[in-house]
Structures are given as structure tokens and as C-alpha cells.
Amino acid sequence: xxxxxxxxxxxxxxxxxxxxxxxxxxxxxxxxxxxxxxxxxxxxxxxxxxxxxxxxxxxxxxxxxxxxxxxxxxxxxxxxxxxxxxxxxxxxxxxxxxxxxxxxxxxxxxxxxxxxxxxxxxxxxxxxxxxxxxxxxxxxxxxxxxxxxxxxxxxxxxxxxxxxxxxxxxxxxxxxxxxxxxxxxxxxxxxxxxxxxxxxxxxxxxxxxxxxxxxxxxxxxxxxxxxxxxxxxxxxxxxxxxxx
Numbered sequence: 001x002x003x004x005x006x007x008x009x010x011x012x013x014x015x016x017x018x019x020x021x022x023x024x025x026x027x028x029x030x031x032x033x034x035x036x037x038x039x040x041x042x043x044x045x046x047x048x049x050x051x052x053x054x055x056x057x058x059x060x061x062x063x064x065x066x067x068x069x070x071x072x073x074x075x076x077x078x079x080x081x082x083x084x085x086x087x088x089x090x091x092x093x094x095x096x097x098x099x100x101x102x103x104x105x106x107x108x109x110x111x112x113x114x115x116x117x118x119x120x121x122x123x124x125x126x127x128x129x130x131x132x133x134x135x136x137x138x139x140x141x142x143x144x145x146x147x148x149x150x151x152x153x154x155x156x157x158x159x160x161x162x163x164x165x166x167x168x169x170x171x172x173x174x175x176x177x178x179x180x181x182x183x184x185x186x187x188x189x190x191x192x193x194x195x196x197x198x199x200x201x202x203x204x205x206x207x208x209x210x211x212x213x214x215x216x217x218x219x220x221x222x223x224x225x226x227x228x229x230x231x232x233x234x235x236x237x238x239x240x241x242x243x244x
Contacts, residue, residue: 009081022052043235059084064095079092080100089120103128125163127156178206180209198219
């Protein structure tokens with residue numbers, strides 16, 4: 001299982017929200033590149049980079065930070081937040097992202113998201129399936145679409161989606177453990193998906209539990225920034241899970 005640290009950006013700084021609430025911003029580092037370099041120094045190869053300004057403004061804002069991290073590290077970056085147009089997605093790839101995550105866009109503009117999936121291919125596009133009570137949440141989790149998770153997934157599986165990041169919004173930033181039952185159900189129902197868990201990881205044991213579910217990857221953020229998991233511990237676990 002891939003261990004994927006997250007960097008969330010507001011005003012060019014590395015921050016975290018709780019349950020997607022912009023009123024709960026906590027800044028952890030003024031320099032996201034410094035954070036990314038620390039991840040790379042500890043053997044981590046992936047990065048989940050989220051443009052929270054972009055998510056709010058509905059267009060990509062922090063492309064310069066993407067460019068800086070992509071040009072100064074060898075991290076495989078998946079980028080989300082504010083990717084709402086053809087210009088946005090092209091810019092994100094031009095500035096060094098390896099994959100782009102689309103959540104709200106896949107609900108609100110499904111024709112455009114489907115076009116990206118066809119044009120860029122299933123290796124480059126990740127479906128963001130963020131849920132509140134198994135209903136898809138959109139617009140930075142501020143609203144529920146009313147669409148059931150499984151209907152949403154099945155629609156895009158028919159279009160050959162491969163990668164899915166699923167966040168249980170009730171768990172995000174709470175440090176109370178991930179939604180293991182949800183991920184187990186998704187992975188057993190849709191064996192073809194490369195499922196990436198996100199939200200709720202509170203310690204190294206949570207990552208071990210997720211790995212035992214056979215997931216493709218797990219994203220974590222706050223547990224690192226709050227000192228619940230050290231980068232050295234992550235490095236050891238990563239080496240156990242992904243021996244070269």
C-alpha cells in the first residue's frame with residue numbers, strides 16, 4: 001500500500017482544515033516545499049497536493065507551488081482543488097502534476113470530467129469520491145449532492161476509471177481513525193478499482209489496518225503535522241509495505 005502524505009495550501013502556506021471547514025484553518029508551515037523535501041528525504045515517493053484556495057475560488061490558484069515542488073523534488077504528485085476547466089487541467093499537468101483529482105467537477109460537470117478521462121487516460125485522472133453518509137459531498141464538502149456513492153462509482157467504472165480517492169468527511173481532520181468499513185465495502189464490491197483511503201488516520205496502527213484491507217494507497221496529513229506519526233516511523237512502515 002502506498003503511503004501518500006498530503007499538503008493542503010492556503011495563501012501559499014501548508015495548512016489543515018477540520019471536516020473541510022475554512023473557519024478551522026491551522027497553519028503548520030510557511031513553506032510547502034520544505035515539507036515536501038522532508039517527505040522525500042524519508043523515502044516517500046508520493047504527494048497529494050490540494051489547492052484549497054482553488055477549491056474555494058473554483059479555478060487553480062496555487063500553481064506556482066505545484067511548479068516549485070515538482071521541479072525541486074522527484075515526488076509523484078496528484079493535484080486537486082480548483083481544477084474546473086480545460087485550461088486548469090492543462091496548466092496543472094504543464095506545471096508537473098502526474099495525476100489530477102476531480103471531485104465536484106465529476107458531479108457538476110460530468111461531461112467535462114468524462115472528456116478528460118478519455119483525453120488524458122485513466123492513468124492520469126483520479127475520481128474524488130468524498131462522502132457524508134454514503135452520499136457524495138461537493139464544493140469543498142460544503143454541500144451534499146444527494147447522489148449515492150455506489151451509483152457515482154458505477155457510472156465512472158463504466159467509463160474505465162481506475163483510481164479513486166474516497167474521504168469520509170465526518171472523519172477528516174478528526175484524528176479518530178479512518179472509515180475502514182466503508183473502504184472494505186468499496187474494495188470488495190469493486191475489485192478493479194485502485195482505492196485510496198483519505199481522512200481520519202490518527203497513528204501508525206491505522207495505516208497498518210488500512211494496508212490489511214488491500215487498499216492501493218492511504219493519504220494522511222494531520223497525523224504527521226500534529227506529531228502523531230513521525231516521518232521516521234512512516235519511512236519504516238513504507239519500507240515494510242513496499243520493499244524494493
